[in-house]
Amino acid sequence: MEPEQQDYKAHHIELRARDIGKLRTFEVAQEPEFELLIDDKPIRYGQLPDGSYALYEYAYDWTDNLIDLAKKFIDYRDSADNTRREIKAGEEN
Amino acid sequence: MGVRKNYRNLTDVERDRFLQALLNLKSTGIIDEFAQMHAQHFFMGIHRSSHFLPWHREMLLRFEQELQIFHPDITIPYWDSTVDNNQNDPLFWNNNFLGQFNSLWRLRRALGSGLLSTAQAVDTNQNRSTYGTFWPELENPIHNRPHNWVGGVMADLASPGDPVFYLHHCWIDMLWAKWQLAHPGVAFESSGANLGLNDPLMEWPDRTPANVLNHHALGYTYDFEAPRIEGVAAFQANTGFLGVNINGTPSSWIDTDLGMMAGTSPSISRQE
Numbered sequence: 027m028e029p030e031q032q033d034y035k036a037h038h039i040e041l042r043a044r045d046i047g048k049l050r051t052f053e054v055a056q057e058p059e060f061e062l063l064i065d066d067k068p069i070r071y072g073q074l075p076d077g078s079y080a081l082y083e084y085a086y087d088w089t090d091n092l093i094d095l096a097k098k099f100i101d102y103r104d105s106a107d108n109t110r111r112e113i114k115a116g117e118e119n
Numbered sequence: 120m121g122v123r124k125n126y127r128n129l130t131d132v133e134r135d136r137f138l139q140a141l142l143n144l145k146s147t148g149i150i151d152e153f154a155q156m157h158a159q160h161f162f163m164g165i166h167r168s169s170h171f172l173p174w175h176r177e178m179l180l181r182f183e184q185e186l187q188i189f190h191p192d193i194t195i196p197y198w199d200s201t202v203d204n205n206q207n208d209p210l211f212w213n214n215n216f217l218g219q220f221n222s223l224w225r226l227r228r229a230l231g232s233g234l235l236s237t238a239q240a241v242d243t244n245q246n247r248s249t250y251g252t253f254w255p256e257l258e259n260p261i262h263n264r265p266h267n268w269v270g271g272v273m274a275d276l277a278s279p280g281d282p283v284f285y286l287h288h289c290w291i292d293m294l295w296a297k298w299q300l301a302h303p304g305v306a307f308e309s310s311g312a313n314l315g316l317n318d319p320l321m322e323w324p325d326r327t328p329a330n331v332l333n334h335h336a337l338g339y340t341y342d343f344e345a346p347r348i349e350g351v352a353a354f355q356a357n358t359g360f361l362g363v364n365i366n367g368t369p370s371s372w373i374d375t376d377l378g379m380m381a382g383t384s385p386s387i388s389r390q391e
């Protein structure tokens with residue numbers, strides 16, 4: 027993986043290399059080498075046995091590319107937020 | 120032997136019993152323990168591996184045994200999301216069934232987010248002839264989609280915090296059982312190192328896939344295979360099933376159709 031930044035639908039996605047020295051100091055070497063951020067907020071992720079990625083918060087969509095996964099998460103989050111708003115509006119009426 | 124059935128066929132008494140048991144397991148912290156355990160092992164071979172089905176079968180069985188401490192007749196019902204695929208379905212999402220948990224347990228559901236698989240896709244999957252082609256498709260997309268469709272807690276690492284998890288995984292387990300019965304003797308295939316038939320399952324080092332292949336030996340059946348009194352002879356001929364008790368529950372089984380070694384049921388020992 028390489029550090030990377032992309033804008034997607036008014037969101038900013040960034041793959042940032044972690045400070046390995048800091049990782050050793052704090053003995054958190056199990057943390058992945060790259061940090062994924064959406065709009066500067068860290069998004070936790072992990073790797074499945076075949077190497078594909080999943081997000082902690084959006085755990086049932088798996089891809090080999092973290093930036094693509096971040097985009098899918100953004101789409102999913104938007105549609106889920108819409109759905110919740112519709113349900114709420116329906117309940118209030 | 121407990122019969123796991125479609126939630127639609129629960130009697131009022133069975134439904135209320137199940138709901139009360141869930142509330143009880145939440146209050147004692149068991150639901151949160153299961154959710155935490157699932158999150159902890161999420162990336163450690165319980166998904167996207169040949170252990171996906173056996174691990175979740177063992178987990179469900181242990182959860183069912185916890186429910187049975189509340190009432191011995193409880194079995195986990197299943198949700199067939201190819202049929203009940205509407206977020207407005209009152210049977211399922213009403214406050215007198217699983218709807219109540221959304222606000223009660225802060226589950227942040229967003230019913231209807233994304234797609235569900237079709238009955239046709241499930242049929243195609245049921246016709247796969249090897250374990251190695253069967254489980255990956257059953258897991259993704261058939262199993263993955265309902266997690267996202269429900270959304271909120273159900274879409275994250277700790278999804279067993281939403282009771283829908285157990286009904287959904289009960290359906291997945293049923294599809295595995297159905298496939299096993301339709302493909303007698305088809306061998307378990309390992310998807311990688313430490314993911315074989317006799318390798319320990321995460322969390323329960325004394326349990327392996329070999330222990331759980333035969334769900335009858337674990338003490339339950341599914342309604343699709345449950346005998347009707349009037350059809351006993353035909354059922355015996357087709358399945359090797361020996362007989363029924365007066366109430367229609369199986370008295371014993373010959374598991375030739377499962378064609379696999381018998382499993383044994385785990386005994387729950389909880390660390391207090």
Ligand SMILES: [Cu+2]
Nearest residue numbers: 262266278288
């Ligand atoms: Cu699942």
